[in-house]
Each structure stands twice: as C-alpha cells, then as structure tokens.
Amino acid sequence: MRMIDSRTGIEVMDRAECLALLETQQVGRLAVVDDGRPMIFPVNYAIDGGEVVFRTAEGSKFDSAARRGPVAFEVDVTDDQSRSGWSVVVNGRAELITSEPELERVRSLPLDPWSAHEKSNWIRVRPDTITGRRVVPQG
C-alpha cells in the first residue's frame, strides 16, 4: 500500500523501503548540534544491521560533534530533469564503536573514506526513527 501525505502530495515510504534505499548509496550528510547551532557534514557511510556506520578522524571537530548528542543523517537521490527523487532521514544517537568483535565486522564493510587522511574511529547511528519521502514526476 502506498501512503501519500495528504498535505504535500508526497509519497511516504515505510522503514523497510527506506533501509533498502540507504543500502544503494555511499554518501549522506550528518547533522549535529554544536553549541546550539546546526552543523552538517557530508560523509561516506555503509549500512550494518540496519544501522548507519561511518568513520571519523580522531580529534577532528566532526569526530567530537558526531560522538555526542542526537544526530540526523540524510541521504537523497534527485533528478533535476524529471523533478523527482527520494530522501531518507535517520534520527538517532551516534556511538563510538569500541567492541573488538564489532570493529572486526565493520572493518570488513565496503567503506573507505575518500580523503587520504587517517580516520580511525568508527561511529554507529542508533536510529530512533527512519523516515523517507518520495516525490514522483508530476504528470
């Protein structure tokens, strides 16, 4: 069953569809709150057990921001020509991965940072909500 948001005309996707779409992409954006202000970082990510996993550089501003407080993580694919696309947002809390068995598993994920800098910390987003919307081409 397709759910359409009656206010916006936008299709609302269920959690399973959102997760399936998250698996198709490699780059998302993490939003965090720093001293009451929003910050946003593009990030290479992978999905592990239905959760978003990414790497940060120890001691970087991104690392410290990502490791405290609530986060929002967004992925989208849009097409300017057909003016359509989808967006998935994960709201939750980021945690540093410290358990060795878990580290061993996530190190095998298809996730290599694009920049040359060493990113030694692995972060997991524990989702509270996963929501997604799709805009279909207007007829």
Add this chain to the structure above:
Amino acid sequence: MRMIDSRTGIEVMDRAECLALLETQQVGRLAVVDDGRPMIFPVNYAIDGGEVVFRTAEGSKFDSAARRGPVAFEVDVTDDQSRSGWSVVVNGRAELITSEPELERVRSLPLDPWSAHEKSNWIRVRPDTITGRRVVPQG
C-alpha cells in the same frame, strides 16, 4: 592559489568558488535545531544576491523550524566511481522575506518546488560563513 587542508588532504575552496558551485545546483539540505535536536530537510533552492533562497509551506514543521534560529545549508556533488566531489556549507540565519519588492524579485527566480503542495513562504538564508571542500580523485 589552491589551499589544501594539511590534516585531511582536502582542498579548501574560497567563498567565490563556493558561491559559483551553489549556482550550479537545485537541491540542497537545510539543517536546523528543534528542541535541541538536529533536523534535516532536502530543499529546492536558488541563489539570489549571494544568498540561498527557498520556499516553505505556511504552517509546516519545516516552515516553523526554518524561520527561527541558526541554520546550516549544504550542497554537494559526488561521484562514487572516481571517489571525488565537492561540498559547500552555508552557516547563517534564515529570515522570512516580507518586503514586496524583494518578493517580486525572488518570485522571478528559477525556483519551483517539486511537490504539488502550495509553498507560499519565501525564506532567505543570511550567511555568516560559506565554506567548501573538494576531494580530488586519488592518484
């Protein structure tokens, strides 16, 4: 002169290059703080006088969130194959556009929301900072 971030190996772009790149795209993501938590929304935008302009639906959660407090607005283009791309972030404050001459001007911008819902409010982001980074393909 190209500036390279010595910690990350990422190229740091100046404000003029960031603005030029913002002009090339149509979709970005707005991050706001709601009750201490980050929220993130994909948004169709245009550039007007070096500032980000977009439309919101009166009374929507996005509208109320975007109209108070600091915002971060992000645009990126990435290429999974070459593992390269750029990202620009505007940090600033969003304002509802209310002046009639200004509304007349922004209504002529190439900016039509993709969903059918009426979005009657025009919002402008007054930038405090515009920063950008580029990851070039690794040799």
